[in-house]
Amino acid sequence: MTHTVVIGESHWLHRWPVIPVVMLAILIILAVFAPVIAPYDAKLGALEDRHIPPMLFGGDSDHILGTDGLGRDIFSRIVHGAQISILTTAVALGIGGTVGTFLGILSGYFGGWVDELIMRIVDIKYSVPLILIALSLATILGSSIGLLFGLLAFMVWGQFARQVRAEVLSIVKMDYVVAARSAGASPARIMYRHILPGVAGTVAVIGTLQVGAVLLTESSLSFLGAGVPPPTPSWGSMVAEGRLYIDTAWWVSLIPGVFIGLLVVSVTLLGDWIRDHWDPRFK
């Protein structure tokens, strides 16, 4: 069972999720070269240019995706917003993945009360309403990008810990680990040299599968005002900014959402493909 995009039967491309990879590549290029690609300043606009419709809907090629209520070029803001989305996702998965993997390895290797304690903490983590905690923290401390990184990292670490632990449970029974232990290797050395490489594949797959959820949560938090503080553009807050003008200037809200959808669909299809082809255990 594969989730590849159908290109044509029996073609070599059939094996690759080409469309998602191409879309993802384009979005990453937009993000990396944002300052070069964006035709206008993403944070400053001209009020006399407010609510110009997109090129195909009555506007012109000066602003291909139109302008928002402050006269800022939406395409420029989309491009800079891609930077924010990709950066927050990468940092959150980096921190959350590292912490989760570390705790998962400890849990699976030592077992007993260590395992019990860590897994109960994971359970508790899943019971905590993240969005409400996020909103409370943003109320008390004010929203910031650091807070956003922390919240999203907190969101993902549990999944890493759970699945890495399960993987470690089967690795510790393998001959080479048993051999290393009887040769007198310290637990730290065994975990680092023998177990960590064994779970690397699992970690990569979990990471890919989580990207979509992280992106959606980031955009929801930004939409609710607990994400990146304005005027820095993020796709979620762009949707929020335009929502009051939905009846007269639909593009301000609806266009950024299309980009969120494109990005999440791309990473979801790619994630499914990687899971199915690289790691059959997840099937």
Next chain:
Amino acid sequence: MRFLVGRIIAGIVTLLVVTMLVFGLSRINGDPRSLLISEDTTIDVWDELGREMGLDQPVYRQYLIYVGNLFRGDLGDSTLQRKPVTEILWSRIPNTVRLAFASFLFALLLGIPLGVLSAVKHGRWWDRGIRAFAVLGQALPVFWISLLLIYVFSVGLRWVPVSGNAGWTSIILPTIALGWFGAAGQVRILRSSMLDVLNSEYVRFARAKGLPSRTVIWKHAFHNALIGPITFAALTLAGMVTGSIVVETVFAWPGLGLLAIQAVNNSDYPILQGLILLVTLVYLIVNLMVDILYLIVDPRIRSSD
């Protein structure tokens, strides 16, 4: 039974940890009273608050006072509305429950038939279309779907009101917006678990016996494909809390989600902490109900106990 008792104890521990978390949050900035005052708070009220919260005593005593109040059902007063938090929460619960259940029903009524159809028509056009819907449904943000619905059905076609809670038609769009994600997820989960079951020996045997296709699909396969979907349905119900914050904000639906955003805008911390505790409690209860459902649906879990 031991299984359930264990779950209940774990739930109580979780609830206690969350109270510590909320207690800790209120003290991040130092004096927790700073979150409870408004412009016209006098120094007498300030000192009185300090005595009530036991701020002159060690932290663990302060926590005990706090938990003691919670057990008596005292969540404090809203800083904006000057009314008990419990009273405000109660007044908002019915609206959120109505919206959540309508969306949950919508998700199941759409998700279950599509999931089964997709598995039965595996690899055909039906399957491809339904899978495309499932991927899109889970990839498009809820707030965006909400706005799109408003744009199409309220602004464009003028079929339903834009927002608020006026007449029965005003629940339609929020229900679809909130149920969409769950429906899409249900399709994906049910499709893959149905596919597994449809390929199993006993289903093929039932087919070989010459049983009609409908009996095989619904009686033999569907029943056994339910464990994953039940878990997912519960997660959907619990996840509606998050979704309802966004959906209620967009549609100005006067429930708990809108209350949360109003509390954020007014820095009304007591309301937020009340919501955190309430939502955690609901999540734990839903999970407990799922555990009980497992025991009913799957005899293997019952006998292993």
